[in-house]
Amino acid sequence: MSTTTTTTPLPATSKSLTFLAPATPPHVISTPLAAPAASELVVKVHAAAINPVDIQLWNSALLGWLAGKKEKGIGRDYSGTVVAVGAGVKGWKEGDEVFGLISRPTGEGTFSEYVHPIIGKDPIAKKPTCWTHEMAAAVPLVVLTAFSCLDWLPADKKKNGFGRVVVAGASGGVGMWCVQLAKKLYDCNVTGICSAKNADFVRQMGADEIVDYTSEFVSQALLENLPAGRQYDLYIDCVGGTELFADLHALLHPQAAYVTIVGDKTSRTAMGGPLTYLYTPAQVLRFLKGLLWGPRYANVLLYAKSELLEQVAGLAERGEVEVVVQEVVRGLLLEEEGGSEEAWKRVYEFMEGGRVRGKIVVAIE
Structure with missing residues (x-):
């Protein structure tokens, strides 16, 4: 029996940027898009952010050893729109614009067309109306x-x-x-x-x-x-x-x-x-x-708490905090003509250089 609450059929597949071995060129894959489990949402990602930890995990021999030859996703931050709601989830509905964090170093990343946040585990909040998706994606981590x-x-x-x-x-x-x-x-x-x-x-x-x-x-x-x-x-x-x-x-x-x-x-x-x-x-x-x-x-590490994202969203709605996005990189999931390779190279150079004012964000198109 389906555990999905959805009025619009989900697409059959989702594209993601992944890698196999440490420091090898990431590549775009297409995988079947699963319906949400009882405690999950399915979110269509509009923007994701790059952080130094993403480059560090991509380089990590330890992660390569732990995860073996499986595909490993890239990205932790995201902003997008809820497109399906698990049967056990309360307080969320299709069409909600959200931003949040998914940290699964050996699994799903947010440089993807769709992600599956787990309610009660993965920090998530309603996106402030004053923020674009690019701005919201720059915030969680x-x-x-x-x-x-x-x-x-x-x-x-x-x-x-x-x-x-x-x-x-x-x-x-x-x-x-x-x-x-x-x-x-x-x-x-x-x-x-x-x-x-x-x-x-x-x-x-x-x-x-x-x-x-x-x-x-x-x-x-x-x-x-x-x-x-x-x-x-x-x-x-x-x-x-x-x-x-x-x-x-x-x-x-x-x-x-x-x-x-x-x-x-x-x-x-x-x-x-x-x-x-x-x-x-x-x-x-x-x-x-x-x-x-x-x-x-x-x-220290971050606090993985949805209520803190909600607190920041409230500050944003009152105009008390600012989000700064230095650049939005496009084409990361573009398979034709080496688009994803060029976009990844640009993203990597920003992180390696370490001279970013605010955040670098990736548009998921």
Whole structure:
């Protein structure tokens, strides 16, 4: 018996961009489009976003070993329209415009014509009417990561405001959301670390002060900005590296925190996140010292919570946050004349270069 609630027949197949072995050229495949299981939706994807983690997983020998020779999807973020609803799903209907996150490294990716989010597991929310699909697709992974980072603010600063936050990589996808949410949700004083060419952009996001890493010694500039010796409450690292640790105790008080989404590494194509604890003993030692004596240290992942996407959608509808899409890449699922190959090359170059203001989005046509 069918578990699908749908008034419009689904197409027979769906195209996706996938790869077989690590770092091999992705290719377009067409597979049968399954009806939704009881707890699933089927969403027609209009736009998806690229993130550094997508390149890292594509390069990962570990993922290749775990997944074997099966096709592996690419992409985590998406925005689209609900076209079928599983029989056990409440509160959603065909025609709903949604945005969300699907993270299945060995399976389905969002560089696809259709995806199957699982309600209660995969973060999803109604798309704000003020956002295009390209804008909405640029949000889920980075904003959910920003929420995770800001949760490390000391409790009194989260409650009462007036914390002092530093964001390294403030013009990037996660960084720009850390800046905005630190201001909007916690009334923090924010120092953004970025290049001079992105300084005005980071100020537009809400930063009170800017440190130009291309012309200043970052630690020295931060120390000089301490008013009356008051230390920072949270340092958010979106770029990697170890240069700051020599001055860590001068910059952060014992109840403060240093959180990173990258780890000590600086390569943009190598896996980051908590996985780096396994091969970077210095990070483990830093974490343990932070627990005992402070400041706290952590390598963090995103919070996979639909209610956080709903919260951001509400901020967007009130005009309190901005989404910045640097470029929309087209032709990723175009099989003719090497269209997908050229589009993937462009997407990869953006991620490898690491000089993106906001996000790069892929149009799913």
